[in-house]
Amino acid sequence: MAATTETVEQVRAVTEQKYKYGFTTDIEADVAPKGLNEDIVRFISAKKEEPEWLLEWRLKAFRVWQEMEEPRHWAKLSYPPIDYQDAHYYAAPKMKDRPKSLDEVDPELLKTYEKLGIPLREQEILAGVEGSEGRSPAIAVDAVFDSVSVATTFKAKLEEMGIIFCSISEAVHKCPELVQKYLGSVVPYTDNFYATLNCAVFTDGSFVYIPKGVRCPMELSTYFRINQANTGQFERTLIIADEGSYVSYLEGCTAPKRDENQLHAAVVELVALDDAQIKYSTVQNWYPGNEEGVGGIYNFVTKRGACRGRNSKISWTQVETGSAITWKYPSCILQGDNSVGEFYSVAITNNFQQADTGTKMIHIGKNTRSTIVSKGISAGRAQQTYRGLVKILPKAEGARNHTQCDSLLIGDQCGAHTVPYIENRNRTARVEHEATTAKISEDQLFYCRQRGLSEEDAVSLIVNGFCKEVLKELPMEFAVEAQKLVGISLEGSVG
Amino acid sequence: MIEIKNLHASVDGKEILKGIDLTIRPGEVHAIMGPNGSGKSTLSYVLAGRDGYEITEGSVSFFGKDLLAMEPEERAAAGLFLAFQYPVEIPGVANTTFLKSALNAIRKQRGEPELDAMQFLKLVREKTKALSMTDEMLKRAVNVGFSGGEKKRNETLQMAVLQPKFAILDETDSGLDIDALKIVAEGVNALRSPERSMLVITHYQRLLDYIVPDHVHVLAFGKIQRSGGKELALELEKNGYAEFGVNEAA
Numbered sequence: 001m002a003a004t005t006e007t008v009e010q011v012r013a014v015t016e017q018k019y020k021y022g023f024t025t026d027i028e029a030d031v032a033p034k035g036l037n038e039d040i041v042r043f044i045s046a047k048k049e050e051p052e053w054l055l056e057w058r059l060k061a062f063r064v065w066q067e068m069e070e071p072r073h074w075a076k077l078s079y080p081p082i083d084y085q086d087a088h089y090y091a092a093p094k095m096k097d098r099p100k101s102l103d104e105v106d107p108e109l110l111k112t113y114e115k116l117g118i119p120l121r122e123q124e125i126l127a128g129v130e131g132s133e134g135r136s137p138a139i140a141v142d143a144v145f146d147s148v149s150v151a152t153t154f155k156a157k158l159e160e161m162g163i164i165f166c167s168i169s170e171a172v173h174k175c176p177e178l179v180q181k182y183l184g185s186v187v188p189y190t191d192n193f194y195a196t197l198n199c200a201v202f203t204d205g206s207f208v209y210i211p212k213g214v215r216c217p218m219e220l221s222t223y224f225r226i227n228q229a230n231t232g233q234f235e236r237t238l239i240i241a242d243e244g245s246y247v248s249y250l251e252g253c254t255a256p257k258r259d260e261n262q263l264h265a266a267v268v269e270l271v272a273l274d275d276a277q278i279k280y281s282t283v284q285n286w287y288p289g290n291e292e293g294v295g296g297i298y299n300f301v302t303k304r305g306a307c308r309g310r311n312s313k314i315s316w317t318q319v320e321t322g323s324a325i326t327w328k329y330p331s332c333i334l335q336g337d338n339s340v341g342e343f344y345s346v347a348i349t350n351n352f353q354q355a356d357t358g359t360k361m362i363h364i365g366k367n368t369r370s371t372i373v374s375k376g377i378s379a380g381r382a383q384q385t386y387r388g389l390v391k392i393l394p395k396a397e398g399a400r401n402h403t404q405c406d407s408l409l410i411g412d413q414c415g416a417h418t419v420p421y422i423e424n425r426n427r428t429a430r431v432e433h434e435a436t437t438a439k440i441s442e443d444q445l446f447y448c449r450q451r452g453l454s455e456e457d458a459v460s461l462i463v464n465g466f467c468k469e470v471l472k473e474l475p476m477e478f479a480v481e482a483q484k485l486v487g488i489s490l491e492g493s494v495g
Numbered sequence: 496m497i498e499i500k501n502l503h504a505s506v507d508g509k510e511i512l513k514g515i516d517l518t519i520r521p522g523e524v525h526a527i528m529g530p531n532g533s534g535k536s537t538l539s540y541v542l543a544g545r546d547g548y549e550i551t552e553g554s555v556s557f558f559g560k561d562l563l564a565m566e567p568e569e570r571a572a573a574g575l576f577l578a579f580q581y582p583v584e585i586p587g588v589a590n591t592t593f594l595k596s597a598l599n600a601i602r603k604q605r606g607e608p609e610l611d612a613m614q615f616l617k618l619v620r621e622k623t624k625a626l627s628m629t630d631e632m633l634k635r636a637v638n639v640g641f642s643g644g645e646k647k648r649n650e651t652l653q654m655a656v657l658q659p660k661f662a663i664l665d666e667t668d669s670g671l672d673i674d675a676l677k678i679v680a681e682g683v684n685a686l687r688s689p690e691r692s693m694l695v696i697t698h699y700q701r702l703l704d705y706i707v708p709d710h711v712h713v714l715a716f717g718k719i720q721r722s723g724g725k726e727l728a729l730e731l732e733k734n735g736y737a738e739f740g741v742n743e744a745a
Contacts, residue, residue, distance in 0.1 A: 442547075443583045447583035448544075448585075448593075449568045450568075450571055450577050450579075450599075451571060451653065451657070451658070452597050452604065453568060453591075454568055455568075457600060461593070462588070465585055467587070
C-alpha cells in the first residue's frame with residue numbers, strides 16, 4: 001500500500017533525481033513503435049542488454065503466443081476485442097514529459113491521493129532513497145514507471161544480509177543463474193495467452209531473493225505506475241525464498257485517468273523452499289474508468305506461487321478496487337508436504353467495472369492445507385465473479401481446504417456470482433465451501449445515519465466491517481490506508 | 496425545544512399519524528403510551544428521518560429549525576437521538592469503532608474538533624462503568640451476538656457518549672428482564688438534566704416506574720387521545736386501552 005499512495009510528485013522526484021545524477025542514459029529514451037512482432041521482442045531484449053538465452057526464451061514464447069487464442073469464452077467478462085498491434089510494448093520515462101508542477105497533474109488523481117492522506121513518510125523514503133534509512137518503519141521500495149524500474153531503496157542495507165532486491169532487468173545481469181533457474185519455473189512460457197505474451201515482451205518488474213534462514217527485516221514493496229498513453233504494462237516479478245527464510249512483499253499500482261483502455265498483463269512467480277514463508281500483499285488501484293464505463297485498465301494477471309519445500313507457506317492478500325476489467329487468480333501449488341496456501345481477497349467493483357477473480361489451490365503433497373477467504377462487493381452496474389479451484393491430487397493424504405466466499409451487493413443493478421470448482425481425488429481429504437450473499441440493509445444505513453454518519457461514511461463503515469477478516473491480513477501500516485481506499489471506491493454508490 | 500404541530504404521516508399511502516400535536520420543553524420527560532399499531536414507532540421514525548414515510552401535513556420545529564427538512568445525520572448532529580426498539584447488527588465493525596466514528600461525525604458537523612483515540616477511550620471507559628458494561632462488549636461487533644439486555648445497554652451507552660439534547664426511547668423495555676430494565680433505567684436517569692428532554696415510548700407502564708415521566712400521553716388511532724401527569728400511566732395499567740376504543744386481549 002505504501003507504494004500505491006505515492007503521489008505523482010514523489011515518483012517524479014525520484015525520476016528527476018535519477019536524471020540529475022545521470023545514473024542511466026537510456027532513461028532519456030524512448031517509446032518503441034506501435035505493434036508487436038519479433039523485431040519488437042528483439043528491440044526490448046536489446047534495450048535490456050539481455051543474454052542470448054533470455055532472448056531465445058522470449059522468442060519461443062512469442063511464437064507460441066501467435067498460435068494461441070485469447071481466452072474469451074469462460075470468464076464472465078465482456079469487452080470489445082483488443083487490438084494487440086495498436087499498443088506500444090516498451091516505454092521508458094522521458095524527463096521532458098514529466099509534469100513540471102502539480103498543476104499539470106490530473107486533479108482527480110491528486111484528489112484521490114489527498115483523500116488517502118498523502119503519506120509523507122513514504123515520500124521521504126522514496127525521495128530520500130538511501131538517506132532515509134534508520135527511520136522507522138522501514139519499507140524498501142522499487143518503483144516501476146511505465147516499463148522501467150526507476151528506483152530501488154534500501155538496497156545496501158538488504159545486501160548486507162544477502163538479500164537481493166532489485167529490478168528484474170538488473171537481476172538478469174547480477175545473478176543470472178538464479179533468474180535462469182527460476183524464471184518461468186512456476187508460470188511456464190506456454191501457460192496462458194496473457195502470461196505467454198508477458199514472457200515475450202515483459203519489460204521490468206521486481207526480483208527478490210532471500211537467502212537461507214534469513215528473515216527479511218522490512219517490508220519489500222513495488223510501486224507500479226502506467227503513465228504513458230497507449231502503452232501496455234507487462235511487468236514480471238520473481239520472488240525466491242530459500243530454506244527457512246521469510247519475506248513480506250507489497251505491491252501497489254496506480255494509473256492516470258484516460259479515455260482509452262490500457263492493457264496490463266503481469267506475471268508474478270513465487271517460489272518457497274523448505275520451511276520458507278512468503279506473504280504477498282497487493283493493493284490494486286488501477287484507473288477503473290469513469291462513471292459511464294469509459295476508459296480504465298484491462299488487468300489480465302497471472303500470479304502463482306509454488307510451495308516447493310516441506311512446511312513452506314505462501315499467503316496472497318489482495319485488495320482489488322481498480323481496473324475496468326480484472327482477470328486474476330493468484331494460486332498456490334502445494335507440492336511440499338505440510339505446506340500451506342492462503343488467499344485473502346477483497347474485490348470491489350463499482351459503476352461499470354467487471355471482475356472475474358479467485359484462486360487455485362492445488363494440493364499435491366501430504367497434509368497440505370489451504371484457506372480461501374473471498375469478499376466481493378458490487379455496486380452500480382458492476383459485475384463480479386468469484387472463480388476458484390480446489391484440486392486435491394491422489395497423493396495428497398490428509399489435505400484440508402476451507403473456502404469462505406461472501407458477496408455484498410449495493411443497489412439493485414449489480415451482480416455477484418460464485419463459481420467454485422472442487423476436484424477431490426483423495427478419500428482422506430476434507431474440503432469445505434461456505435458462501436453467502438447479502439445486501440447492505442436499509443436498517444443498517446438508517447442506524448448509522450441516526451448516529452450522525454453520512455450515507456457514504458455509513459457504507460464505508462459497513463463494507464469495512466464486511467472485509468475485516470481480509471484487511472486484518474494486510475501489514476498494519478497499510479491496513480488503515482486500505483480501509484480508506486475501500487470507502488473512496490464506493491463513493492457515489494448509494495443515494 | 497421540539498414542537499410537533501398537526502403531524503400527518505403515511506406509509507404506502509396508508510395514513511398512520513393523523514394529526515399529532517406535542518410540545519416538549521427542555522428538561523422534560525414525556526411518555527407516549529399506546530397499544531400495538533397505534534403509530535408509536537412511526538412517530539419515532541418520522542422524527543428521526545427514516546425513509547419510507549410520507550409527511551402529508553403538519554410541521555416539526557426543533558430548536559426553531561424545520562426538523563422535517565433535515566437529513567437523518569443532520570438531525571443527529573442537531574442533538575436528536577433515537578434509542579432503537581430493535582438495535583441493528585453491523586458485523587465486523589467493533590463497537591468502539593462505531594461509537595468513535597459516530598461521535599466524531601457529529602463533532603465534525605458541529606465544527607468541533609474530533610477526539611483522538613486516547614481522549615475517546617477515556618470518555619468511553621467512564622461511560623461504560625456506569626452501565627456495568629465490560630471492555631469485551633466494546634470490542635465485539637456492533638450488537639452482533641448481544642443479548643436483548645446487552646443491546647439496550649449498548650443503546651444507552653451510545654446515548655451517554657453522544658450526549659443528545661433530545662432522546663427518543665422506542666420500547667426500550669421490550670425484551671428486558673427486571674434486572675436489565677433497572678440497569679438501563681439507571682443509565683437513562685443519569686442522563687436526565689435540565690437541558691435534556693426525552694420522549695419515552697412504551698406499551699407498558701412498568702418502565703415508567705423506573706423512568707418517571709413529567710407528562711404522559713395516550714396515542715391511539717394515530718392521534719393523542721389524552722394527556723396527563725404520571726398518574727395517567729397507572730390508570731392505564733389498571734384499565735387498559737379499552738377506554739380509547741381499543742380491544743386488546745389481556
